């Protein structure tokens with residue numbers, strides 16, 4: 001099956017067609033990760049359309065809902081593709097203060113869990129204090145993941161890293177950050193350790209911290 005159809009139907013917000021195509025792709029044995037990629041391409045394009053003022057916030061919202069439903073459909077595949085059932089480590093993840101984008105974060109969580117990580121999900125709009133408390137309460141968690149999709153929320157990322165430092169916990173954890181506008185430069189400027197372009201990169205980094 002041509003998975004680009006999923007991208008196109010998502011861009012056109014053709015809800016029923018996109019679900020039918022995803023269902024058929026699953027039946028045909030497509031990999032969850034490939035279906036996910038075709039959705040991510042669609043979401044990125046919807047974001048570009050919003051930037052060009054060809055789409056509204058309501059369109060992004062609707063696309064987000066469709067994407068959430070697709071994620072529910074492919075979650076079992078993604079978990080199977082991770083393939084590791086033994087717990088190998090623990091991570092704490094949240095979307096930083098001021099930002100409510102959660103789809104990227106949730107894909108990362110599915111990928112980490114599928115690869116044997118226990119994940120504490122702090123949700124969205126997470127304050128620096130909440131990150132700090134979670135680290136205090138989960139001393140075995142070596143990985144912190146911050147999701148940030150708004151450039152205006154980069155300061156929250158930096159503030160969270162500072163709060164972790166001030167709490168004397170910075171040496172206990174490695175901090176990875178991801179989200180559409182994030183780059184290596186952002187990592188340096190906010191004091192994080194690693195920029196993960198996608199969930200697979202995040203899993204790879206988390207495994208490396210646990211020596212796997």
Ligand code: B12
Nearest residue numbers: 047064100101102103104145150151178179196198199202
């Ligand atoms: C859907 C969407 C929304 C939805 C969110 C729904 C939801 N439940 O998440 C809604 C409608 C709520 C929304 C609101 C807004 N949005 Co919006 N949104 C998007 C859109 C189109 C898609 C985001 C998405 O879900 N992608 C799908 C997933 C799966 O994302 P992904 O990037 O592929 O995820 C991977 C990586 O990023 C990475 N990753 C992500 N997080 C993490 C974390 C870790 C730890 C790791 C390791 C990896 C990692 O791994 C993921 C999986 O592989 C983007 C466009 C874009 N290019 O991203 C704009 C976008 C992010 N939004 C934007 C804007 C401006 C807004 C609003 C300010 C609009 C407004 N005027 O109200 C508000 C802000 C609300 C807020 N306070 O947060 C801008 C941000 C511009 C900027 N640079 O600051 C974008 C880029 C659109 C654009 N091109 O202008 N949005």
